[in-house]
Amino acid sequence: MTSTTAPTRQARLALTPRTSLAGLLDGAWWPYSHDLAAELPPLVDALRDRFGRVTRITANPAPWPVAPYQVPVGEYAVHIGWFTNQAPDTMILLSYNLGRCDLLVIPPETEPASAARLMAVASTPGNLHTTDTLMSDEDATGHRLREEALAGENAWETEGGASLPPPSRPRPVVGARMIPLPRSMWR
Numbered sequence: 009m010t011s012t013t014a015p016t017r018q019a020r021l022a023l024t025p026r027t028s029l030a031g032l033l034d035g036a037w038w039p040y041s042h043d044l045a046a047e048l049p050p051l052v053d054a055l056r057d058r059f060g061r062v063t064r065i066t067a068n069p070a071p072w073p074v075a076p077y078q079v080p081v082g083e084y085a086v087h088i089g090w091f092t093n094q095a096p097d098t099m100i101l102l103s104y105n106l107g108r109c110d111l112l113v114i115p116p117e118t119e120p121a122s123a124a125r126l127m128a129v130a131s132t133p134g135n136l137h138t139t140d141t142l143m144s145d146e147d148a149t150g151h152r153l154r155e156e157a158l159a160g161e162n163a164w165e166t167e168g169g170a171s172l173p174p175p176s177r178p179r180p181v182v183g184a185r186m187i188p189l190p191r192s193m194w195r
Contacts, residue, residue: 036130060106
């Protein structure tokens, strides 16, 4: 008797190109379903070459009907931290040695044209839109975000790489220890 398993689908993923032009997001992921146990392994495999071995993720439990605390991926398990204060459309993947990957998670039921626009904007270098902004603006205008993102990239290229403003939220360093500064050093 032979057993058959469902073929593993490739993750629908768009990542920003490797560039010095940093943005708030590293790309977008469009899962096929709301089953995180089925969707996470192909995503982790797709990110391995660029971000290393993903060991932890943080997510909001709202879009996922089942909220496991770990999901097996090959010979190891990815640990999941559930945070209701994290944006529902954001997933942060943490790698053991190469840092983190912030992704816009596009709901599986999203129309393909809309998902393509969101993936394009989220993976544009220098994108300063949050996941909340991207999702609400896509509902409202869709195409405007792509034009804004391309205009910012074109300005970067034509102005010789002029600096963009820093992201509105700092990215914490995983494993870092906070050392309080004396009040005299506050600005």
